[in-house]
Amino acid sequence: xxRIAIVLAIAATCLGAYxxxxxxxxQKGAGIEVEMIELPSGNFTMGLxxxxxxxxxxxxxxxVALDGFAISAKPVSQALWxxxxxxxxxxxxxxxxxxxxxxxxxxxxxxxKYVKLTGQDCSLPTEAQWEYACNQVxxxxxxxVSEWCGDTFDAVxxxxxxxxxxxxxxxxxxxxxxxEGDVKVVRNPSERIGIERHTKKAGVGFRLVRxxxxxxxxxxxxxLDGNSLDRETVDASVxxxxxxxxxDVTFRMVKVKGGSFQMGFSPESAPRWxxxxxxxxxxxxxxxxDDFEIGETEVTVxxxxxxxxxxxxxxxINEPDLPVGNVSWYNxxxxxxxxxxxxxxxxxxxxxxxxxxSARGGAGSRNHAFSGSDDPWSCMWFLDNARMKPQxxxxxxxxxxxxxxxxxxxxxxxxxxxxxxxxESRVNPTGxxxxxxxxxxxxxxxxxxxxxxxxxxSFMPAKNVKxxxxxxxxx
Numbered sequence: 001x002x003r004i005a006i007v008l009a010i011a012a013t014c015l016g017a018y019x020x021x022x023x024x025x026x027q028k029g030a031g032i033e034v035e036m037i038e039l040p041s042g043n044f045t046m047g048l049x050x051x052x053x054x055x056x057x058x059x060x061x062x063x064v065a066l067d068g069f070a071i072s073a074k075p076v077s078q079a080l081w082x083x084x085x086x087x088x089x090x091x092x093x094x095x096x097x098x099x100x101x102x103x104x105x106x107x108x109x110x111x112x113k114y115v116k117l118t119g120q121d122c123s124l125p126t127e128a129q130w131e132y133a134c135n136q137v138x139x140x141x142x143x144x145v146s147e148w149c150g151d152t153f154d155a156v157x158x159x160x161x162x163x164x165x166x167x168x169x170x171x172x173x174x175x176x177x178x179x180e181g182d183v184k185v186v187r188n189p190s191e192r193i194g195i196e197r198h199t200k201k202a203g204v205g206f207r208l209v210r211x212x213x214x215x216x217x218x219x220x221x222x223x224l225d226g227n228s229l230d231r232e233t234v235d236a237s238v239x240x241x242x243x244x245x246x247x248d249v250t251f252r253m254v255k256v257k258g259g260s261f262q263m264g265f266s267p268e269s270a271p272r273w274x275x276x277x278x279x280x281x282x283x284x285x286x287x288x289x290d291d292f293e294i295g296e297t298e299v300t301v302x303x304x305x306x307x308x309x310x311x312x313x314x315x316x317i318n319e320p321d322l323p324v325g326n327v328s329w330y331n332x333x334x335x336x337x338x339x340x341x342x343x344x345x346x347x348x349x350x351x352x353x354x355x356x357x358s359a360r361g362g363a364g365s366r367n368h369a370f371s372g373s374d375d376p377w378s379c380m381w382f383l384d385n386a387r388m389k390p391q392x393x394x395x396x397x398x399x400x401x402x403x404x405x406x407x408x409x410x411x412x413x414x415x416x417x418x419x420x421x422x423x424e425s426r427v428n429p430t431g432x433x434x435x436x437x438x439x440x441x442x443x444x445x446x447x448x449x450x451x452x453x454x455x456x457x458s459f460m461p462a463k464n465v466k467x468x469x470x471x472x473x474x475x
Contacts, residue, residue: 032083032117034208036070039136041214042337043224043330045463046128046172050135052326052465053313057191058155063330063463064128064172065224068214071125071133072207074098075145076110084113091202098145098205104184104197107148107206114208124150125209126176127185127192133209139189145205146193149185151177153194170436171225173216223333223348229415229430232346232475236291241402242475246342247306249320253293253475254402256354259363263287263356264421265455271369275450280418280457286425287353293475294350294358297393297404298323298412299335307339314467321392323410323470329438329462332413332471339473350474352416352457353429355441359407359454361400369453371406371442372399376449380408386445390468407452410470411440418459436461444468 043066044050047059055061075098082088082095089101102110104124111122125133127149134142154177177185183194186204195201222228236255243252264284265277302320304327305311312326327335329349336347350358359371372379379397381390386408394404406412416431416439431439437459443452446468450456460469 032080032114034076034080035073036208036210037073037133037137038070038212038214039068039133041066041068041216041220042132043171043220043334044132044135045328045330046131048465049313051310051313052328052331054190056131056189059192061463062172063224063328064132064175065216065221066128066132066174067216068212069125069129069209070212071129071209073141075147075205075207081110084110084117089200100145100202100205101200102205103200104148104195106200111208120210122208122210124148124206126174127151127187128172128175129209130187134187134189142189145203146186146188148204148206149187151185152179152181153183153185153192154178155194173221173225220337224330229348229351230346231292231348234291234293234475236293241296242293244343246303246339249300249302249306251300251303251473252296253473254296255293256291256358256362256401258288258290258292259357260286260288261357261360261365263353263426263455265453266367269360269367269369269454271450271453272374273449278456280421280459281455283421283423284455285421285423287357287429288425288427289351289353289357290428292350292354294354294403295473296402298410298470298472300324300393304335307335307342312465321394322390323393323405325390325410325467325470326465327413327469327471328465329413331465335471336473345475347473347475349413349415349471351428351430352414352439352441353426354474355406355412355414355472356454358401358403359399359442364400366400368399370408370449371403371454372397376407376452380405380443380452381445382408382443382447382449382452383445384449388446390445406442406472407454408443408447409445410442411444411447411458411466411468412442412470412472414439414441418457436463438462440469 046064047056047061078088078090078099079095081099090099091101130149182197184197186193186195236257241252241254262284265281266284301315301322301324304324311317314326339347368374398404417435418437419432440458
């Protein structure tokens with residue numbers, strides 16, 4: 001059984017441990033219907049705010065993928081609790097306010113009765129479902145009370161590092177925490193808390209969740225956790241770029257005729273200054289790529305906002321022509337998924353081979369050290385001229401394919417996991433089959449010139465965000 005299947009199986013077991021069973025009659029109880037909000041399957045960085053700005057107290061950033069589910073629009077009210085249970089235990093009586101002073105055990109009893117009355121499957125949300133809903137709906141809808149979740153609380157053991165304990169390099173699919181334990185998770189938007197299951201506290205309530213038929217697709221999981229690209233077949237014999245418009249933002253994709261090249265450091269493309277050559281660029285080896293398309297520029301703040309409806313922290317919506325930054329590899333996948341929904345196309349991140357072939361200028365390469373020139377000041381924004389600030393895309397000299405800013409301005413995520421080079425010839429490589437790191441290319445506005453060379457490689461955990469991490473699209 002592969003890793004995704006194992007995680008899914010574990011998740012299903014955990015969910016079953018505290019999911020309510022339907023009575024099967026399908027009838028709703030009079031006056032106890034709960035308004036539910038349906039949320040689509042998707043992925044998010046758990047433990048980190050949606051704008052990549054703040055961490056949840058007591059949490060570790062961890063990439064999570066979830067099946068679709070529905071969650072109650074508001075915490076369970078005192079009126080609903082009274083109708084189901086016959087009394088109101090709340091600290092301050094108000095039928096329209098959320099019920100509190102209920103333990104985790106009390107909530108389980110409520111859910112069992114609610115299911116019997118309504119015939120509807122329901123449960124406490126997992127912590128992952130709760131945080132995903134909070135991020136999707138907005139924090140203001142989740143501040144009336146702190147809320148019980150189904151999970152057993154898992155704190156970082158004393159003396160253990162967060163990364164060692166939580167293994168943040170691994171994509172979690174429908175996680176639900178440990179299956180046993182008396183201390184359960186209570187959540188609010190900024191903090192995760194552990195409270196014993198029999199404890200009743202003022203200001204601690206809950207809401208309900210039920211699963212839907214919207215399941216994670218194999219293609220989505222293959223992209224997030226596998227080594228498979230859903231590609232379009234591209235014919236680059238017609239060289240005119242494709243132009244796309246989202247809202248009031250237009251961007252262009254340049255068609256690149258496939259071919260073979262020497263991937264990795266080669267003496268003929270060495271800069272005229274001495275530098276220490278990283279081991280991961282050698283040996284140079286023959287790589288062949290098919291026709292593809294690649295973005296003329298990096299994805300901009302304006303395009304990100306047009307697709308996503310907001311921009312990540314450290315990006316200024318009033319500077320739409322700057323390259324978007326502060327995005328993780330997983331953030332890029334979410335952006336691409338929404339872009340594909342809007343366009344009906346199969347946008348993706350370029351493979352590392354496609355990126356380097358493009359940066360070198362494709363079949364018409366002049367073997368420059370940087371993308372478009374041997375003179376760094378003419379073709380790229382780097383530490384010496386950008387002074388650690390992103391610059392408007394497309395301003396400096398383009399390379400042989402008409403591509404801009406492939407050296408400097410923003411590090412660009414590519415699809416691949418890091419793979420050690422060998423002398424073996426490759427055709428359309430897509431990187432290693434496993435691992436939590438992904439490859440970044442091109443250097444940035446904060447990089448020294450040697451990091452912006454066309455063969456330079458950087459490896460980072462796919463969940464990592466930084467002001468200089470951006471992307472470029474491919475088809």
